[in-house]
Amino acid sequence: xxxxxxxxxxxxxxxxxxxxxxxxxxxxxxxxxxxxxxxxxxxxxxxxxxxxxxxxxxxxxxxxxxxxxxxxxxxxxxxxxxxxxxxxxxxxxxxxxxxxxxxxxxxxxxxxxxxxxxxxxxxxxxxxxxxxxxxxxxxxxxxxxxxxxxxxxxxxxxxxxxxxxxxxxxxxxxxxxxxxxxxxxxxxxxxxxxxxxxxxxxxxxxxxxxxxxxxxxxxxxxxxxxxxxxxxxxxxxxxxxxxxxxxxxxxxxxxxxxxxxxxxxxx
Amino acid sequence: xxxxxxxxxxxxxxxxxxxxxxxxxxxxxxxxxxxxxxxxxxxxxxxxxxxxxxxxxxxxxxxxxxxxxxxxxxxxxxxxxxxxxxxxxxxxxxxxxxxxxxxxxxxxxxxxxxxxxxxxxxxxxxxxxxxxxxxxxxxxxxxxxxxxxxxxxxxxxxxxxxxxxxxxxxxxxxxxxxxxxxxxxxxxxxxxxxxxxxxxxxxxxxxxxxxxxxxxxxxxxxxxxxxxxxxxxxxxxxxxxxxxxxxxxxxxxxxxxxxxxxxxxxx
Ligand SMILES: Nc1ncnc2c1ncn2[C@@H]1O[C@H](COP(=O)(O)OP(=O)(O)OP(=O)(O)O)[C@@H](O)[C@H]1O
Ligand SMILES: [Mg+2]
Numbered sequence: 001x002x003x004x005x006x007x008x009x010x011x012x013x014x015x016x017x018x019x020x021x022x023x024x025x026x027x028x029x030x031x032x033x034x035x036x037x038x039x040x041x042x043x044x045x046x047x048x049x050x051x052x053x054x055x056x057x058x059x060x061x062x063x064x065x066x067x068x069x070x071x072x073x074x075x076x077x078x079x080x081x082x083x084x085x086x087x088x089x090x091x092x093x094x095x096x097x098x099x100x101x102x103x104x105x106x107x108x109x110x111x112x113x114x115x116x117x118x119x120x121x122x123x124x125x126x127x128x129x130x131x132x133x134x135x136x137x138x139x140x141x142x143x144x145x146x147x148x149x150x151x152x153x154x155x156x157x158x159x160x161x162x163x164x165x166x167x168x169x170x171x172x173x174x175x176x177x178x179x180x181x182x183x184x185x186x187x188x189x190x191x192x193x194x195x196x197x198x199x200x201x202x203x204x205x206x207x208x209x210x211x212x213x214x215x216x217x218x219x220x221x222x223x224x225x226x227x228x229x230x231x232x233x234x235x236x237x238x239x240x241x242x243x244x245x246x247x248x249x250x251x252x253x254x255x256x257x258x259x260x261x262x263x264x265x266x267x
Numbered sequence: 268x269x270x271x272x273x274x275x276x277x278x279x280x281x282x283x284x285x286x287x288x289x290x291x292x293x294x295x296x297x298x299x300x301x302x303x304x305x306x307x308x309x310x311x312x313x314x315x316x317x318x319x320x321x322x323x324x325x326x327x328x329x330x331x332x333x334x335x336x337x338x339x340x341x342x343x344x345x346x347x348x349x350x351x352x353x354x355x356x357x358x359x360x361x362x363x364x365x366x367x368x369x370x371x372x373x374x375x376x377x378x379x380x381x382x383x384x385x386x387x388x389x390x391x392x393x394x395x396x397x398x399x400x401x402x403x404x405x406x407x408x409x410x411x412x413x414x415x416x417x418x419x420x421x422x423x424x425x426x427x428x429x430x431x432x433x434x435x436x437x438x439x440x441x442x443x444x445x446x447x448x449x450x451x452x453x454x455x456x457x458x459x460x461x462x463x464x465x466x467x468x469x470x471x472x473x474x475x476x477x478x479x480x481x482x483x484x485x486x487x488x489x490x491x492x493x494x495x496x497x498x499x500x501x502x503x504x505x506x507x508x509x510x511x512x513x514x515x516x517x518x519x520x521x522x523x524x525x526x527x528x529x530x531x532x533x534x
Contacts, residue, residue, distance in 0.1 A: 026381035034366070034374040041365045041409065102361030106425070109327050111350040112378045265331040265345065267290055 023115050031112075031120025035094070036127065049090070049128065053082040053136040061144040068145065072231060075146045077200045079137055079155055080227040083129045083163035084220060085191055091125060091170030092183045099174070108264045118259050122167050129163030130156070150230035154240070158226045161247045165219055168254035175261030194220035199228075219250035278341060280305045280433050280465035281326055285335035288321050295321045297488045298335070303467055303481075308459050310476050311469040312512065313485030319469040320358050322485070323435050326467065327355045340432055351379065354431035358438050360422035364411030368402055368421050369393060371410055372428065379429045396424040399454055401447060416442045423451075427458075434458065436468045440475065452478045473509035484512055491515045 177183035197215035226243035281303035324330035328345025400420040
C-alpha cells in the first residue's frame, strides 16, 4: 500500500483506539445464520450435499460386493474425504459470490471483524457437515456393514475437522479466483493431488519415496490416516491424536491465511 | 481554485488535501482538494468515468492506493471507529439475492447493532428502513426476484439502518421513477435537517443537483467547481446547473487545448 502522508487514510490503523477486535459472538452467529438462511432458499444444493456421499457409499458397497475388507478401508477414507471436497466447493463459490456481488465490500466497510465473517462461515458449513457426516456414517456403519473397530463418534470428529479444512481451503483459494469458472478449476488443482496421494488408492508407504514425502506434507493424508486408525483400533491411539491435531492445525492455519486475503481496501 | 472563505467555522465532515488515487495503471483522482461540510447534502456530479465512485470509496475507506490527506469525521479515512459512523451505498446494489428483503436488512442490522438486547431496536429500524424506501409490500420477496430499481432500494435501505453521521450514496436514485426520486430526496433532506447528518450523494442527473445544498463538479479526475447551485449558476451566467456544468467543461477543455498548443509551440 502506498500511503505516503502520515495522516493519510491509514489502511491498517493498528495504532488506533480500535473497537473490539476479537471475535464478536453475536456477529459471528448472525453471519452463520445468514449463510444457512441463504442455503435454505436453495434446497437443491442441500439435497445434493447430503445425498451424494450416501449414494456414493451405497455404490461402493456393491462395487466391492465380494471384498468387504476393501469396502471398509475405502469407505472409511471416503467418509473423511467427502466433507472436505463438498465444503471446499461450497465455500469457494460462496466467498467468490460474496466478493463479486459487492456484499463483502459492504460488510468490510461495516464494523464486522474478518474473524467474525470467517468464523460465521465455518460455523454454518460445520453444522451442515455434521448433518452430512451423520447421515453418511450412519448409513455406512448400520446399513452397509462398514466394520469399524473404534467409536463412530471419532469418525464424526474427523469428518467435522475435514469439513473445517475444506472450508478453510475454499475460502483461501477463492481469493485467487476471479470468476466461478476459475474457482471450480481450483478443485482439480487443490483437491485431486491430495486425493491421489492420501492413501485412498494405495497405502502411502507403497508409493515412490518422493511421492510419499509429498503426501506427508498434505493435510488430506492425515484425514484419511485418522479414519483408518478408528477403523482398526478400539480406542484413541497416539497416531489418531496426532492425525487429528495435524488436520485441525492445518485448518486453523489456512483459515488464518484466508483471513489475510480478505482486504478491506481493494484496488 | 477553491473558495475556502465560505467554509463553515466547524470542522468539515470530509477534508481532502492533495488526494490522489491510482487504480491499475491509471491515476484516477489527481491531487484533489475539497471539503464536505457537516449537516448538508453535497452533490458529486460529473460524467461517467470521472472518478465519482473512486472518490466515495476513498472516503469510506475501501479504496486502495490512496495518497494525500483524507480526514473523515475527524479521523483518517478508513479508521476502524468510522465503520459505525458511515453509511455507504455502493453503485451496484450489494445485497444477497437469495435472501428476502427483510432477511437482508436483519442481517446487516445485526452487524451494525449486535446482541440480543438490541433485537427490538433492530426490528424497529428494519421496519422503518423498509418503509423509507417504499418496499413494505415486498418485504418478504427474495431480493433476486425484485426489479432493478427495487434491488437498489434494498441496498439503500441498508445504509439507512443505523443513524450514521455521514451517508455516502453512490447514485442512489438511478433508475427510479420521478415520484420515488422526489420522496427519497425529501428523505435525504429530512435526515440532514433532523439528525444533522452529512450526505455525499453522487449523480449523473443534473436536475438532482438543484436539490443539493452544495455541489462538487468533477471531470476526468479533477474538481472543476465547488459551490452552491446558485453560486455556480451566477458565476457562469447560466440558468441551470446543467448549463453551468457544460459551460465549465467547455472552459476547461478550451484551457487544456490552449495549454497543449502552447506546449507544442515552445517545443
Ligand atoms: N477496478 C478498477 N481497476 C482499474 N481501474 C478502474 C477500476 N474501477 C474503475 N477504474 C477506472 O477508474 C476511473 C474512474 O472510475 P469510477 O468508477 O470512479 O467512475 P465514476 O465517475 O463513478 O463513473 P460512473 O458515473 O460511470 O459510475 C475509470 O476511468 C475506470 O476506468
Ligand atoms: Mg460510479
